[in-house]
Amino acid sequence: MGEIIIALIQGILLVLLAPLVSGVTRWFRAKMHTRKGPSIWQDYYDIAKLFKRQDVHSNQSSFISRLMPPLFMGTMIVLAMGMPMMTRLCPIPLLGDAILIIYMLALPRFFFALAGIDSGSSYAGIGSVRELVVGTLVEPSLMLALFVAALSCGTTNIGVMGQMVASGQCANPIAMSLAGIAFAAACYIELGKLPYDLAEAEQELQEGPLQEYSGPSLAMMHLAMPMKQIIVVSWLVAIFLPFGSAVDLSLTGLLFGALFFVLKVAVIFFICGIIENVVCRVRFKLTSRQTWFVLAIAVCAFAFCVLGI
Amino acid sequence: MFLTSVLLSTVGALVALLTGRSESTAKILGCSIGAFASLLALMSGLQALFGPVATFSSGTLFFDFSLRLDPLAGVLVSVISTLAFVAWVYGFSYFDDYKGKGIGAMCFFMNLFIASMDLVITSDNAFWFLVFFEMMSLTSYFLVVTDQDKASILGGFMYLVMAHIGFFMIMISFFIMAGITGSFDFSVFRAAKFDPGIASLIFMLAFLGFGFKAGMIPFHSWLPQAHPAAPSNVSALMSGGMIKIGIFGIIKVGFDLLGASGCQLWWGIVVMLFGAVSSVLGVMYALGEHDIKRLLAYHSVENIGIILMGVGVALIGWAIAQPVLTVIGLMAALYHLINHAMFKGLLFLGAGSVLYSTHTRNMELMGGLSKAMPTTAICFLIGSLAISAIPPLNGFVSEWFTYQGLITVAMTGDGIVKTVCAITAVALAITGALAVTCFVKAYGVTFLGAPRSDEARAAKEVPGPMKFAMVFLAVICIALGVCAPRIVPVLTSAAAATAGQAVAGTTAGIALVNPVIDSTISTPLLAVLLIAAVFVPWLIIKGKSKGGVKNTPDPWACGYNPTPDMPLQASSFAGTVHMFYGPLYQMRDNLVAKSPAFKTFFAGLSNWADKAQNWGDIALVNPTSKFVHWLSRVSSKLEGGDFRVYIVYVVIALVFFLVLAVTVR
Numbered sequence: 001m002g003e004i005i006i007a008l009i010q011g012i013l014l015v016l017l018a019p020l021v022s023g024v025t026r027w028f029r030a031k032m033h034t035r036k037g038p039s040i041w042q043d044y045y046d047i048a049k050l051f052k053r054q055d056v057h058s059n060q061s062s063f064i065s066r067l068m069p070p071l072f073m074g075t076m077i078v079l080a081m082g083m084p085m086m087t088r089l090c091p092i093p094l095l096g097d098a099i100l101i102i103y104m105l106a107l108p109r110f111f112f113a114l115a116g117i118d119s120g121s122s123y124a125g126i127g128s129v130r131e132l133v134v135g136t137l138v139e140p141s142l143m144l145a146l147f148v149a150a151l152s153c154g155t156t157n158i159g160v161m162g163q164m165v166a167s168g169q170c171a172n173p174i175a176m177s178l179a180g181i182a183f184a185a186a187c188y189i190e191l192g193k194l195p196y197d198l199a200e201a202e203q204e205l206q207e208g209p210l211q212e213y214s215g216p217s218l219a220m221m222h223l224a225m226p227m228k229q230i231i232v233v234s235w236l237v238a239i240f241l242p243f244g245s246a247v248d249l250s251l252t253g254l255l256f257g258a259l260f261f262v263l264k265v266a267v268i269f270f271i272c273g274i275i276e277n278v279v280c281r282v283r284f285k286l287t288s289r290q291t292w293f294v295l296a297i298a299v300c301a302f303a304f305c306v307l308g309i
Numbered sequence: 310m311f312l313t314s315v316l317l318s319t320v321g322a323l324v325a326l327l328t329g330r331s332e333s334t335a336k337i338l339g340c341s342i343g344a345f346a347s348l349l350a351l352m353s354g355l356q357a358l359f360g361p362v363a364t365f366s367s368g369t370l371f372f373d374f375s376l377r378l379d380p381l382a383g384v385l386v387s388v389i390s391t392l393a394f395v396a397w398v399y400g401f402s403y404f405d406d407y408k409g410k411g412i413g414a415m416c417f418f419m420n421l422f423i424a425s426m427d428l429v430i431t432s433d434n435a436f437w438f439l440v441f442f443e444m445m446s447l448t449s450y451f452l453v454v455t456d457q458d459k460a461s462i463l464g465g466f467m468y469l470v471m472a473h474i475g476f477f478m479i480m481i482s483f484f485i486m487a488g489i490t491g492s493f494d495f496s497v498f499r500a501a502k503f504d505p506g507i508a509s510l511i512f513m514l515a516f517l518g519f520g521f522k523a524g525m526i527p528f529h530s531w532l533p534q535a536h537p538a539a540p541s542n543v544s545a546l547m548s549g550g551m552i553k554i555g556i557f558g559i560i561k562v563g564f565d566l567l568g569a570s571g572c573q574l575w576w577g578i579v580v581m582l583f584g585a586v587s588s589v590l591g592v593m594y595a596l597g598e599h600d601i602k603r604l605l606a607y608h609s610v611e612n613i614g615i616i617l618m619g620v621g622v623a624l625i626g627w628a629i630a631q632p633v634l635t636v637i638g639l640m641a642a643l644y645h646l647i648n649h650a651m652f653k654g655l656l657f658l659g660a661g662s663v664l665y666s667t668h669t670r671n672m673e674l675m676g677g678l679s680k681a682m683p684t685t686a687i688c689f690l691i692g693s694l695a696i697s698a699i700p701p702l703n704g705f706v707s708e709w710f711t712y713q714g715l716i717t718v719a720m721t722g723d724g725i726v727k728t729v730c731a732i733t734a735v736a737l738a739i740t741g742a743l744a745v746t747c748f749v750k751a752y753g754v755t756f757l758g759a760p761r762s763d764e765a766r767a768a769k770e771v772p773g774p775m776k777f778a779m780v781f782l783a784v785i786c787i788a789l790g791v792c793a794p795r796i797v798p799v800l801t802s803a804a805a806a807t808a809g810q811a812v813a814g815t816t817a818g819i820a821l822v823n824p825v826i827d828s829t830i831s832t833p834l835l836a837v838l839l840i841a842a843v844f845v846p847w848l849i850i851k852g853k854s855k856g857g858v859k860n861t862p863d864p865w866a867c868g869y870n871p872t873p874d875m876p877l878q879a880s881s882f883a884g885t886v887h888m889f890y891g892p893l894y895q896m897r898d899n900l901v902a903k904s905p906a907f908k909t910f911f912a913g914l915s916n917w918a919d920k921a922q923n924w925g926d927i928a929l930v931n932p933t934s935k936f937v938h939w940l941s942r943v944s945s946k947l948e949g950g951d952f953r954v955y956i957v958y959v960v961i962a963l964v965f966f967l968v969l970a971v972t973v974r
Contacts, residue, residue: 117757147719212865
């Protein structure tokens with residue numbers, strides 16, 4: 001019962017706190033640029049305002065465009081219910097399989113890209129293709145890193161993986177840490193931040209597949225995009241950095257777990273914030289060089305894993 | 310019941326042929342008898358899946374004509390009869406498009422095609438197996454060349470040649486077994502214990518031979534030429550059903566016929582690597598296609614690869630004495646076999662509906678069809694999601710079990726097995742991501758955006774029987790995914806029976822379980838949660854928002870008036886993907902700039918690659934087709950149509966037999 005309550009709380013909190021994460025990111029970027037910048041609550045204001053507006057879609061669009069924002073958000077809520085955030089194990093273990101999570105992330109991507117094409121705008125369509133192709137480039141590294149993690153920990157459940165890592169039981173610690181690096185790099189690309197914000201890279205492609213969105217639909221997407229970022233980061237945290245999370249369901253354990261989780265996520269977003277503000281955008285054509293490099297790290301991790309170190 | 314169904318199919322075939330004069334009568338009689346026969350076959354297939362092994366045997370002139378319906382055959386018969394039923398229902402309307410091309414003959418061949426597939430699966434004698442295998446190839450050949458245009462005749466010829474090369478390999482493999490055991494009965498093969506070297510030879514010959522039928526790379530080149538040329542419901546049967554007989558053959562020879570001889574580790578590795586290569590290259594080639602049916606045909610190559618991965622897991626599991634892994638791998642393969650039959654059948658029927666209303670297969674000329682054909686669009690979307698392995702649909706369940714098999718085998722195997730499994734898992738991941746890309750392209754370019762041609766603007770929804778057929782398969786796709794905890798145990802017991810192992814506990818309540826490492830997922834739970842998590846926020850927002858929905862403005866086009874050719878087309882996808890997955894070209898270019906030695910080296914390499922790319926064609930297909938040409942040239946000299954030459958032949962033959970008779974005396 002306690003686990004189900006935690007799962008629900010995680011899902012609801014994810015929706016409520018997502019704009020805060022994107023707001024803080026914007027505020028941090030402004031500070032890096034030595035601008036005054038917006039308040040950290042700005043994204044809440046934006047979303048509230050967008051909800052009041054008319055929902056305008058292009059005349060060529062079909063039900064896909066209308067279905068995509070709630071679907072995107074809903075998938076993220078379901079993922080949040082299975083993700084170990086404040087606890088070490090998954091609140092709902094049936095949702096915590098690593099392979100399931102990879103394929104669950106493909107569901108919103110499918111509709112996200114389809115919605116870009118559905119709008120009938122050529123620029124949104126280009127954004128869609130880029131989104132998909134970057135996905136194909138990242139997927140092998142993610143899978144190989146998870147494969148190494150699964151071999152070292154003897155499971156594909158991310159909660160159990162985290163437990164093994166935290167208690168030092170995983171068979172190949174060096175391979176595991178290298179896999180963690182590869183996984184982190186792949187997750188960073190998946191976040192869609194600079195230098196890899198390719199789906200919306202050029203001026204014409206602003207907002208990528210979301211180009212034709214407006215009003216409540218756009219508001220939902222503004223809510224859902226940071227939700228995805230938090231999910232991806234907590235995925236990394238759950239497997240490779242489980243330290244400090246609650247091992248049981250005692251109140252103090254959960255409080256400390258939540259505190260540590262916020263701290264870890266804050267540090268990761270801080271690092272991401274620094275990276276995204278000091279680099280320039282990668283040329284789309286050359287993205288694959290960097291993703292192959294990430295794959296090479298994962299291959300090294302795998303080699304260490306086979307060697308047993 | 311099974312025999313009745315086969316007999317009924319034959320009757321249906323003859324009736325369709327006899328009433329061929331009046332095409333609509335032939336269509337109605339052929340289709341309804343065929344549909345009825347396939348329902349009967351479906352019942353017998355399901356019976357075999359749940360019940361005891363049924364056998365039938367009767368002596369004939371040459372060999373015992375014996376049939377055996379075991380659980381493995383039950384799976385295949387059920388899959389093929391479901392597809393056949395749907396294809397017949399679809400045919401009620403779809404065949405109208407083929408008026409004047411001999412609907413009677415089409416119904417004749419299709420009935421025989423389905424009957425021969427059922428008989429191949431159930432034959433328990435090598436001779437009859439080969440006879441029905443050949444009959445299946447021939448009947449499907451006639452269906453491929455229905456259109457009688459250049460493309461279909463070329464594709465059909467290619468198919469015929471490739472099918473026979475495969476056939477010869479299978480034949481040799483069976484003859485080796487028959488030569489050693491002295492019998493053509495599968496029951497004798499099953500009991501015989503072959504020498505490991507001989508067993509390897511038999512397995513490899515059968516694997517390659519059935520690989521031709523299954524369309525795995527590098528023996529795939531007939532598939533994208535033959536499947537699109539056939540009528541769409543026949544394509545669905547071929548792509549969903551017939552190529553599965555290749556997989557069936559591999560499983561049958563590997564686990565059933567060679568069951569007593571054991572298995573070598575390298576068989577599993579070879580099968581797995583063939584699977585990995587087929588899946589990645591299959592989806593890559595699919596991405597480059599603009600012809601919707603060719604795209605789907607290439608996806609069959611990909612899915613055959615995924616099924617082979619499961620078979621590889623099972624073989625490796627058997628070789629390293631891990632019976633649970635054998636069962637998981639085989640179950641994953643069988644599950645994906647069923648899934649692929651269902652969603653590929655659905656997608657081919659969807660493509661057929663598009664073809665029926667627009668009369669083109671070129672995706673560049675479509676667009677915006679989801680408004681004109683909503684049912685087709687929804688069904689095609691469900692098929693696309695299923696084939697992209699999106700949870701909680703059926704493709705995901707079988708791919709999950711394949712991944713679990715790969716990971717668990719890697720845990721227990723040595724370094725080589727680990728490496729092969731990792732390569733395969735990465736290949737499966739790339740395949741998954743590329744399949745998503747490919748089906749966003751297929752669905753998006755065909756059904757979304759604005760119509761790009763007059764045909765697409767004039768498109769109308771298809772008639773009732775075609776809609777029924779598609780909806781039927783779409784519902785099966787959803788059910789196979791969401792109700793997986795009900796279906797997995799049945800397939801697990803079928804897999805266990807085939808491999809002769811104990812049943813592994815692959816489900817627990819609503820959860821699907823990998824019993825070795827206790828990984829669990831649950832598709833019903835996922836479906837419920839997803840529906841709740843999508844609709845609750847949607848309802849809240851719908852209730853709160855006051856602005857309403859507006860659907861009038863044109864999409865933004867940088868200030869220009871949008872035209873239909875502006876949005877994304879099929880080539881936009883192909884180009885972008887080619888840009889990234891031609892890394893070899895990039896590497897070559899970079900190195901060429903630095904050193905002339907590399908330049909010559911790479912020129913040589915690319916020449917070699919050009920040749921090696923289709924070595925299957927060069928080594929096997931070309932000589933055979935040359936031989937056929939040569940034979941026909943020579944034979945045309947022999948019989949020039951001059952009656953005096955024939956008289957000479959007759960005289961020579963008479964003299965020959967006289968001499969023979971005298972000497973034998």
